[in-house]
Amino acid sequence: MSDNVFDVLAAMANLPGTADTMLVDEYFVDKPTASARIFRIYRDLPLHFHRECDEHLYVLSGRGTFHLDGEEFEARPGLLLHFEKTKVHGFPHISEHPLVVLSVDVPRRRPDDVVFVDPSQGDAAAFMARNAPENQA
Template sequence: MAKTDPEAPPTRGRFDVGAIAAALPDTAATMLVDTYLTDRPAASARVFRVYRPTPAHYHEGCDEYLYVLSGRGTFWIGDAADEAEFGPGQLLFFERGVVHALPRLIEEPVVFLSVDTPRRAPTDVIFVDPATGTPEAFMARNAPGSDPA
């Protein structure tokens, strides 16, 4: 049997998404904490928990599909006037460059399964008003001293 490179991305996998979501911390200093399931050039898949409202922002490099695993809140895509409630079982989709926000957390924990096409770099977040956030304040893996593993 051929030895495989331990650094190579997996070519297949089975993931217990519920267990991964349950392992996310109860609190965080950042807006969200995520765990990558896959991180390949064509697409990345993550489970992430949102800890506080996220201001208007967009991603330059990928389209994003957000499947709501738990929690409820409000989300808008493209226009703040489009704000609507979301809950478990719903799928939110937006293309790269489309401004979006999660202004209210109604019921926690708010956890999403995210599929980004192509791969979304952890620092690919641009806030419409730079005073409302930075990549370091957005995601725990970007925070100073974090372990991006």
Template sequence: MADDDPGAGPQSGRFDIGAIAAALPAHATTMLVDTYLTDRPAASARVFRVYRPTPAHYHAGCDEYLCVLSGRGTFWIGDASDEATFGPGQLLFFERGIVHALPTLTEEPVVFLSVDTPRRAPTDVIFVDPATGSAESFMARNAKPDRA
């Protein structure tokens, strides 16, 4: 779905989250790959898999709710001294502008159900240190096409 076309898609639905998560690729060159379930101006819902540690970053336009579906690792919100483990069944929440990171993956696949309020544009990711990432390296949908 294009960044400039939120609101397209189903008005309601039932989603097989396990099947959606299983369909995500086993490997990626980006930090994560996602699939939108809903994409409305008020909120978007996605399933995404994390493939490697995610450096400190924040989102300027939305609050984010992350429900851990599978995998384990560490996550911090606000400050690296807040680092703690996460696992299936836990919910992580942070408001827009709050710096967060996922420094370690200890059990894969690491898959989240994410609800962003309001909708988070796929390019809304700001790395604290721009040398550690960009919108293109963060999410597969933002990656530049391989011209090979």
């Protein structure tokens, strides 16, 4: 495929079955102005926020509870979630795996731009790993 066309379902199939981090992602677009990626969430994702980007999340598979700025919603395939930087969010409960999300971040979200509401629940290193052959199970 070209550098501008991406097979999201193929990328979803290539995400590892397990991970040491909370999520594993694979970038389609990684530019300063915006990034597009797919990620799989492996365990409940504590409340957190990002300082530098707005996020658009489209749920591809799985189900769970999505928390956004004090409200909770059922996360399910076909749901599009949008929120601005600094809005507290997370997936405090996953009820059906695999929970896979397509994400568009504007501007690009740096991998270390994650702030946990409760710092004891994680940090950037525990949060995310990029999908690479050595990460696949």
